[in-house]
Amino acid sequence: MTGLGALLMRDLRIAIRVGGGAMIGVLFFMLVVTLMPFAIGPDLALLSRIGPAILWLGALLATLLTLDRLLAADQEDGSLDLLTMGPAPLEMVVGVKALAHWLTSALPLVIVSPLLALFLNLDGPATLAVTATLLAGTPALTFLGLIGAALTVTLRRGGLLLPVLILPLTIPVLIFGVSASNAAIVGPVTFGTPFMILCALTLMALVIGPFAAAAALRAGQE
Amino acid sequence: MGPIEVTELMTLSADALTCRRGGRLIFDQLSFSIASGRALLVTGRNGVGKSSLLRMIAGLLRIAGGRLSLSGGDPEQTIGEQSHYLGHLDALKPALSVAENLSFWTSYLGGAGDPHEALENVGLEALAHLPASYLSAGQRRRLSIARLIAVKRPLWLLDEPTAALDTDAQAMLLTLLQSHLAGGGMVVAATHLPLGLADAGQLRLDAA
Numbered sequence: 016m017t018g019l020g021a022l023l024m025r026d027l028r029i030a031i032r033v034g035g036g037a038m039i040g041v042l043f044f045m046l047v048v049t050l051m052p053f054a055i056g057p058d059l060a061l062l063s064r065i066g067p068a069i070l071w072l073g074a075l076l077a078t079l080l081t082l083d084r085l086l087a088a089d090q091e092d093g094s095l096d097l098l099t100m101g102p103a104p105l106e107m108v109v110g111v112k113a114l115a116h117w118l119t120s121a122l123p124l125v126i127v128s129p130l131l132a133l134f135l136n137l138d139g140p141a142t143l144a145v146t147a148t149l150l151a152g153t154p155a156l157t158f159l160g161l162i163g164a165a166l167t168v169t170l171r172r173g174g175l176l177l178p179v180l181i182l183p184l185t186i187p188v189l190i191f192g193v194s195a196s197n198a199a200i201v202g203p204v205t206f207g208t209p210f211m212i213l214c215a216l217t218l219m220a221l222v223i224g225p226f227a228a229a230a231a232l233r234a235g236q237e
Numbered sequence: 238m239g240p241i242e243v244t245e246l247m248t249l250s251a252d253a254l255t256c257r258r259g260g261r262l263i264f265d266q267l268s269f270s271i272a273s274g275r276a277l278l279v280t281g282r283n284g285v286g287k288s289s290l291l292r293m294i295a296g297l298l299r300i301a302g303g304r305l306s307l308s309g310g311d312p313e314q315t316i317g318e319q320s321h322y323l324g325h326l327d328a329l330k331p332a333l334s335v336a337e338n339l340s341f342w343t344s345y346l347g348g349a350g351d352p353h354e355a356l357e358n359v360g361l362e363a364l365a366h367l368p369a370s371y372l373s374a375g376q377r378r379r380l381s382i383a384r385l386i387a388v389k390r391p392l393w394l395l396d397e398p399t400a401a402l403d404t405d406a407q408a409m410l411l412t413l414l415q416s417h418l419a420g421g422g423m424v425v426a427a428t429h430l431p432l433g434l435a436d437a438g439q440l441r442l443d444a445a
Binding site for chain 1: 297298324
């Protein structure tokens with residue numbers, strides 16, 4: 016276990032240092048959400064109705080933006096070869112890498128979302144609901160993205176292929192994330208129903224992601 | 238550095254190995270075996286499959302045919318988990334310092350060794366706190382070699398180990414190799430230059 020702990024610490028450390036790129040996703044998220052009111056206009060009722068959807072879309076796009084670095088950086092400098100030669104199973108290794116990536120690129124999105132909710136005229140309960148759904152749903156995005164990152168890692172210019180591969184898989188997460196947030200604001204279903212499905216999607220992604228990614232990496236050993 | 242604890246003799250043997258990359262046959266029917274304390278130098282023209290052979294032993298490349306086995310080691314571990322791979326890429330993170338890079342690999346690969354002692358062995362102790370991005374090619378190579386001594390593993394797979402090393406570092410590498418072999422370790426090195434090992438076996442690859 017100490018080896019995996021060391022891997023987690025290393026990835027966190029690299030992400031927060033200069034050039035680590037942990038803040039790129041957050042900046043992009045803030046840009047997208049800040050621009051929306053300018054594009055849509057100062058219709059406060061409209062903004063608060065579509066606010067959860069805007070936040071979710073922004074978070075989804077920001078996650079996709081940084082996913083291609085999840086494994087590619089380690090592939091380029093040969094670290095991935097050595098990571099597969101360690102005592103830990105490859106499934107755990109990629110799982111830990113995805114966890115570090117979620118902590119450094121998706122968790123900051125969750126943290127800034129209450130601030131951005133203010134821009135979109137969301138009230139207290141709505142802000143809380145969106146933040147909760149983002150917290151529960153973004154791990155699914157990262158762990159589904161892990162599969163795409165593993166599939167495209169051996170391609171030199173796989174960066175653009177990754178969103179195309181992953182986007183269809185993320186649609187259920189987006190649907191239930193937004194519908195849970197909307198349920199908290201306007202109803203008619205209770206917040207709990209879609210939120211539970213969102214949590215189930217995340218749990219499934221947490222299990223399937225590392226196994227599929229490790230299988231993809233093994234299949235790409237050529 | 239202390240000798241590797243070898244309880245019994247280990248043997249790495251390859252039987253009728255076949256390597257295919259991108260549909261092309263690289264080598265075919267390759268058999269060899271080396272025992273503890275022995276080194277094998279793999280030579281041959283560019284593109285003949287030296288690096289592919291090392292990656293295959295390390296478990297980084299699919300074996301298209303034949304079999305590889307390591308007897309006498311820990312049966313629970315794969316060959317890759319019992320070997321060190323020193324490839325063309327140095328697996329160093331520019332944002333981390335020299336010491337951080339080495340201590341990460343030491344704890345990740347499950348070594349109980351002391352990273353600082355390993356840094357002293359390769360002559361990088363003065364640069365321990367420098368970010369790895371400032372290292373020269375030879376210094377990066379030395380840092381990669383430090384990984385081999387910080388974590389004890391019986392089989393070393395070295396791909397052009399002397400690349401970018403100055404004469405001092407080459408002598409240092411030779412000393413490390415001799416000490417590794419004396420401790421019962423094994424070395425498989427792909428190289429164009431003689432490493433200076435006195436009784437190393439030779440495996441010459443020819444185009445298939």
